[in-house]
Amino acid sequence: MISSRPRGAPTGDATATPKRRRDRGGRLRRDIEGLRAVAVLMVLLYHLRVPGAEGGFAGVDVFFVISGFLITGLMLREVEASGTLRLGRFYARRARRLLPAALLVTVATLLGGVWALPGSQLRDLVHDSIGATLYVVNWVLSSRAVDYLAEDAGVSPLQHYWSLSIEEQFYLLWPVLVLVGLGLAARSRLAWRPTLLGLLALVAAASLVYSVLLTASAPGQAYLSTFTRLWQLAAGALLAFAAPALTRLRPWASGLLVLVGLAAVLFTAVGVDAATAWPGWAAAVPVLGAAAVIAAGCSGRDTLGGRLLSTGPMVWLGGLSYALYLWHWPLIVLAEARWGELGATARAGLGVLAVLLAWVTKHAVEDPVRFQRRLAARPLTSLVAGGTGMALVCGLALAVLSTRPELQDRTDAPGPAALVADPAAQEWRLVDDPAHAFTRQGPLSPDPELAPEDIPPYYGDECQIAQGDPSPRYDCVYGNPDSPTEVLMVGDSKAGQWFSAVDAVAEQENWRLTAYLKSSCPFTVAGAEEEDCNAFGRTVVDHVTAQERPPALVLVSMGANRDPELEAGVRSALQALQETGARVVVLADNPYPPGSLYPCAAERPAALLECSSEVELAGGAELLGAVADDLDLTTINLNRWICPLEGTCPVAVGGILIWRQGSHLTDTYVRALTPFLYRELSALGLTERPAGDIALADVPDRSDG
Numbered sequence: 001m002i003s004s005r006p007r008g009a010p011t012g013d014a015t016a017t018p019k020r021r022r023d024r025g026g027r028l029r030r031d032i033e034g035l036r037a038v039a040v041l042m043v044l045l046y047h048l049r050v051p052g053a054e055g056g057f058a059g060v061d062v063f064f065v066i067s068g069f070l071i072t073g074l075m076l077r078e079v080e081a082s083g084t085l086r087l088g089r090f091y092a093r094r095a096r097r098l099l100p101a102a103l104l105v106t107v108a109t110l111l112g113g114v115w116a117l118p119g120s121q122l123r124d125l126v127h128d129s130i131g132a133t134l135y136v137v138n139w140v141l142s143s144r145a146v147d148y149l150a151e152d153a154g155v156s157p158l159q160h161y162w163s164l165s166i167e168e169q170f171y172l173l174w175p176v177l178v179l180v181g182l183g184l185a186a187r188s189r190l191a192w193r194p195t196l197l198g199l200l201a202l203v204a205a206a207s208l209v210y211s212v213l214l215t216a217s218a219p220g221q222a223y224l225s226t227f228t229r230l231w232q233l234a235a236g237a238l239l240a241f242a243a244p245a246l247t248r249l250r251p252w253a254s255g256l257l258v259l260v261g262l263a264a265v266l267f268t269a270v271g272v273d274a275a276t277a278w279p280g281w282a283a284a285v286p287v288l289g290a291a292a293v294i295a296a297g298c299s300g301r302d303t304l305g306g307r308l309l310s311t312g313p314m315v316w317l318g319g320l321s322y323a324l325y326l327w328h329w330p331l332i333v334l335a336e337a338r339w340g341e342l343g344a345t346a347r348a349g350l351g352v353l354a355v356l357l358a359w360v361t362k363h364a365v366e367d368p369v370r371f372q373r374r375l376a377a378r379p380l381t382s383l384v385a386g387g388t389g390m391a392l393v394c395g396l397a398l399a400v401l402s403t404r405p406e407l408q409d410r411t412d413a414p415g416p417a418a419l420v421a422d423p424a425a426q427e428w429r430l431v432d433d434p435a436h437a438f439t440r441q442g443p444l445s446p447d448p449e450l451a452p453e454d455i456p457p458y459y460g461d462e463c464q465i466a467q468g469d470p471s472p473r474y475d476c477v478y479g480n481p482d483s484p485t486e487v488l489m490v491g492d493s494k495a496g497q498w499f500s501a502v503d504a505v506a507e508q509e510n511w512r513l514t515a516y517l518k519s520s521c522p523f524t525v526a527g528a529e530e531e532d533c534n535a536f537g538r539t540v541v542d543h544v545t546a547q548e549r550p551p552a553l554v555l556v557s558m559g560a561n562r563d564p565e566l567e568a569g570v571r572s573a574l575q576a577l578q579e580t581g582a583r584v585v586v587l588a589d590n591p592y593p594p595g596s597l598y599p600c601a602a603e604r605p606a607a608l609l610e611c612s613s614e615v616e617l618a619g620g621a622e623l624l625g626a627v628a629d630d631l632d633l634t635t636i637n638l639n640r641w642i643c644p645l646e647g648t649c650p651v652a653v654g655g656i657l658i659w660r661q662g663s664h665l666t667d668t669y670v671r672a673l674t675p676f677l678y679r680e681l682s683a684l685g686l687t688e689r690p691a692g693d694i695a696l697a698d699v700p701d702r703s704d705g
Contacts, residue, residue: 031258031297032066033318034309035290038262039063040321042269044328044354048347055272058286060163061232061279062265065290067167068236075178076240079192084182090175092379094168095386100369101323101361102164103389106132109157109330110397116338118599119449121154122404129397132161133390135168142224157333160325166226170233177203197241204234215280228279232287239291246298258296258305264289323361328354407454409702411445413655415672416641417696426692428679434644438612439652442605446668451598451660454667456499457702458515464496465518470535472516474543479506479513486512486551488582490523490540494559494589494620497665501674502555504700508678509687514551516540522560522620525576527569534569541576550580553686557587559663562623571627578631583686586628588637591615592663597651611651615643636680638673672699 039059046056078085106129113125124144131137141162177199185195211228214221222228239246249257268286276282297306308314317324331350336342342350369375375382418437420428431437446454458464463476479487489495489502496517506513516523521533525541528534544551554577560566578584593613600611628635642658642665643649652658653669660666665673675698682691 030310030315031306034314035293036318036321037314040324047329047332048351052270055269058268061283061286062290064232065236065287068233069239069294072237072240085175085178087175088379092382094171095382096370096375099386099389100365101326103393104365105326106393112334113157116334118602120452126397126401128156128158130394132158133393135165138162138165138224142221145220155333157330160329162224166229169226200234200237204231207231212280215277219277235287235291239294243298246295249299251301254296254299254301255303257292258303261289261292262305320358320362323358324354327357405447407446407450413445415654415656415669418654419641419644423696430640430644437653438650439608439655441608444652444657446657448598448602448657451666454660456496456667458499463515467519468532470532472536472540476515478503479511481512483510483512487553488514488551490516490556491558492521493519495557497670498587500667500671501677504674505678522558522570523556523573524566524569525573527565537573541573545576545580551582554582554584555587557589558620559589560620560623567623567626571630575631584633586624586633586635588635589620590639591643591649596662597659601651608651613649614647615649638676641676674699
């Protein structure tokens with residue numbers, strides 16, 4: 001998932017060149033150029049981690065207001081002049097304005113990411129490159145933010161394109177809504193301005209209400225959602241409708257508005273931080289502040305605040321803000337990915353470099369394309385050129401993705417079998433010196449770049465219930481669905497990591513295997529921090545206890561830390577299943593490294609022993625151990641085949657990578673552990689096949705799942 005809240009970007013027509021930023025009378029709106037400079041400085045200083053700029057992310061809210069005002073002003077003037085809005089010309093202008101610099105930086109970031117980022121992040125970078133190119137990256141990032149499997153994902157060097165995506169989606173929606181409004185006005189014989197104003201007000205009100213509600217319930221999703229941001233763009237658009245009346249503002253009112261507005265914007269930069277629920281009600285401060293500054297300038301009055309914003313350096317920086325924002329964030333992310341966290345001097349140097357690149361981009365790419373006469377004269381040519389450029393960038397991203405290795409159905413690497421002293425023995429024991437089986441150098445299976453993708457196949461069936469969802473699925477059935485012998489797997493993703501091994505045994509033993517697995521949720525009826533976990537457990541228990549035929553076996557595991565209330569809830573849940581007559585068996589949780597180890601394996605393929613790690617007691621071991629003692633449950637512990645040396649875990653054994661996300665085992669390693677688990681179940685009398693008949697070679701292929 002995204003490791004920190006993505007922050008804003010100056011985008012769209014809020015960044016047009018000064019000679020195009022004029023009011024209705026043709027006067028250059030230098031104050032808007034200066035306001036853009038303030039906004040981009042807020043974002044830049046925030047990303048450079050300058051103390052005192054913790055609220056700089058709100059610069060994007062300022063840009064949304066500016067963009068809404070300017071784009072709506074352009075449309076209103078066209079409707080006044082021609083009675084309609086020509087979509088082809090409108091979208092062609094947007095393509096010439098936005099695409100050249102955006103596509104350039106996307107390509108540079110993609111290629112820079114291949115050089116600087118670990119291979120495990122390459123797939124996300126490709127997805128983000130395509131999402132940024134198609135202006136949907138805010139939805140790509142939003143889906144990753146709620147993806148449990150993405151919690152190891154690094155910060156995307158293209159995450160700042162989320163605001164461009166929202167603006168472009170607004171540019172697609174708002175002109176169409178204008179045409180709809182014009183049509184309604186014509187049919188109803190109403191004045192077109194009030195009709196459009198009413199439609200816009202409805203959109204703004206609905207978006208604001210939704211923003212407040214979603215920010216309270218799901219702030220991560222709210223931050224990136226188009227629907228929670230429309231009201232900010234609409235605020236600027238509403239201001240464009242009011243612009244004629246604002247020309248009559250008295251001098252004292254203009255002077256007061258601009259100062260109050262600037263104070264509100266600057267207060268946000270220093271007065272809020274990442275802990276503030278955003279966008280919600282709090283975002284009204286910079287939105288109203290930006291609106292006040294723009295409104296004051298509509299009067300044309302000479303004000304102190306207007307003079308401050310209209311100074312040469314502010315106007316110059318405002319003209320660079322689009323390209324400056326595009327460049328600065330990838331530079332920071334890629335530099336720190338390559339060389340580690342940078343000091344203040346290095347970050348300041350990156351800021352200067354971003355300004356230089358922005359200046360070159362504006363004068364060598366943005367302006368030449370934007371004002372190219374042939375393109376401007378033929379909208380279709382602009383649209384075709386823009387679409388071709390977007391297609392080429394997407395093609396490049398897919399070509400980069402094709403260079404990655406692929407997960408293999410089967411590996412010849414022995415994995416944990418290399419730890420077995422005598423494969424022919426009735427009981428397998430560790431070799432005398434397990435460290436000799438630790439893999440010292442690559443290649444590994446899976447390739448460390450693919451570790452986050454080496455997951456059990458039930459994820460693909462959407463049988464890992466997401467966080468926040470309290471409802472189990474009863475159709476997550478594997479093995480032989482018609483078998484009278486039902487086996488349940490219950491718990492969180494630490495239980496689910498064993499799925500491929502259990503599924504292989506179910507196939508051999510003709511079991512009906514049902515999975516009740518939920519992300520970040522111990523199997524409990526009470527005591528979990530998230531109520532959806534408790535509700536999920538209660539529903540499963542009620543369903544199972546109501547069945548006419550009880551399950552033969554319940555396999556449970558989890559990674560939750562011990563807590564008295566949670567322990568009581570887990571005990572109640574497992575006791576209820578035990579009382580149906582089912583045999584409840586605990587799969588011991590594996591030890592916990594301090595963090596994900598596969599990036600180390602990717603970075604040091606020739607020195608894998610350096611990636612060995614001291615480990616903590618397994619998260620769920622203490623809790624489940626106590627419950628097992630209370631209920632007299634049997635525990636299967638395979639940890640000697642994972643971390644055979646006490647207190648230390650290798651990154652790979654017998655050529656197979658052990659670790660993926662955090663403390664989770666790769667599916668390849670779990671499949672290699674299948675015969676070990678099978679023998680343990682057989683020794684408990686739970687299988688038809690005797691332990692002595694289970695060989696180390698009885699490892700399922702990935703395609704078997």
